[in-house]
Amino acid sequence: MFLTNDFNLNAETVARLYKYRWRIELFFKWIKQHLAIKAFWGRSENAVKTQICVALCVYLLVAILKKRMRIERSSYEILQILSVSLFDKMPVPTLISDCRFPKMETDGQKQAQLWDY
Secondary structure (H helix, E strand, C coil), rough: CCCCCCCCHHHHHHHHHHHHHHHHHHHHHHHHHHHCCCCCCCCCCCHHHHHHHHHHHHHHHHHHHHHHCCCCCHHHHHHHHHHHCCCCCCCCCHHHHHCCCCCCHHHHHCCCCCCCC
C-alpha cells in the first residue's frame, strides 16, 4: 500500500514513482559508501553535479589504475597514498608499492585486560 496526497494520480503511477525514488535513494547510498562525499561544498544544482562528477571520475581512475597495474591494495589505501603525495615526482607504481602503513592497534589491544585466561 502506498500513500499519496495527490488524488489525481492512479495507484500504478504512485507505485512507479516510489520505485523511481527508491532507485535514487540507492544511488545516493552508493555515493556515500564509495565516493566518500561527506558534505557538498556548494548548494546550487551545478555545484552538486560537479562535485559528484569529479568524485566519480576519481573513483573510476583509481579503479582503472588498480585493474591495469594489478594492485592488491584497497581503493581507500590508494586514495590515501595519492592524497599525501600529490607533489612527489615518483612513478605511481613505485609510490604505491613502497608505501607502508603503520600497523594500527585494534580496539582489543587498547582495552584493559579484566580476566586472565
